[in-house]
Amino acid sequence: MKNVNPRKVFTQYRDCIEPYEPVLTRKYTITHSDVSAEMFVFIASNYACDKVTAVHDDVKIAWEKGEKDLILKGVVDVDGKQAAMAKIRNKIFLNEIPLALQALRWADRFLFRKSPELDKTPIFIHFKSDSPEFNKIYSLGLIGYYK
Numbered sequence: 001m002k003n004v005n006p007r008k009v010f011t012q013y014r015d016c017i018e019p020y021e022p023v024l025t026r027k028y029t030i031t032h033s034d035v036s037a038e039m040f041v042f043i044a045s046n047y048a049c050d051k052v053t054a055v056h057d058d059v060k061i062a063w064e065k066g067e068k069d070l071i072l073k074g075v076v077d078v079d080g081k082q083a084a085m086a087k088i089r090n091k092i093f094l095n096e097i098p099l100a101l102q103a104l105r106w107a108d109r110f111l112f113r114k115s116p117e118l119d120k121t122p123i124f125i126h127f128k129s130d131s132p133e134f135n136k137i138y139s140l141g142l143i144g145y146y147k
Helices: 083-107 109-114 116-120
Strands: 009-013 027-032 039-044 059-065 070-077 122-128 136-142
Touching: 009 083, 027 083, 039 083, 059 083, 059 122, 083 109, 083 122, 083 136, 109 116
Parallel strands: 009 039, 070 122
Antiparallel strands: 027 039, 027 059, 059 070, 122 136
16 A cells, blocks of 8 residues: 655644544545645535535545444545546546545544544445446445554
């Protein structure tokens, strides 16, 4: 697995979200720049739709209550603007999602330091597509794996 460069991860807290709380209403929008290799993590009570553009693919992840404990549940748009690109985009997302999760873990490190039990939170990402071949939910382990 490639490792994210923490110097290239930029974090912005929005709405009423603070570095340490609340947990349950936290939503992450993770985007990147192909030019600079910088990653941008917006932590807010709503997704940062104003930061999602046609040239940025994004990952959206939120804390949710699972059957027993919290889970991190996310989504990526495999089809994008052109469904014909789904196969390529699916491969890119599969390769790059670990970097996005590392960026999330780094960006919200203060929360994880305060509440280390959150590192045991499982991650599920829905690769959303109109094609059944690519429309899948992946279990990506525990968020602590990505620190």
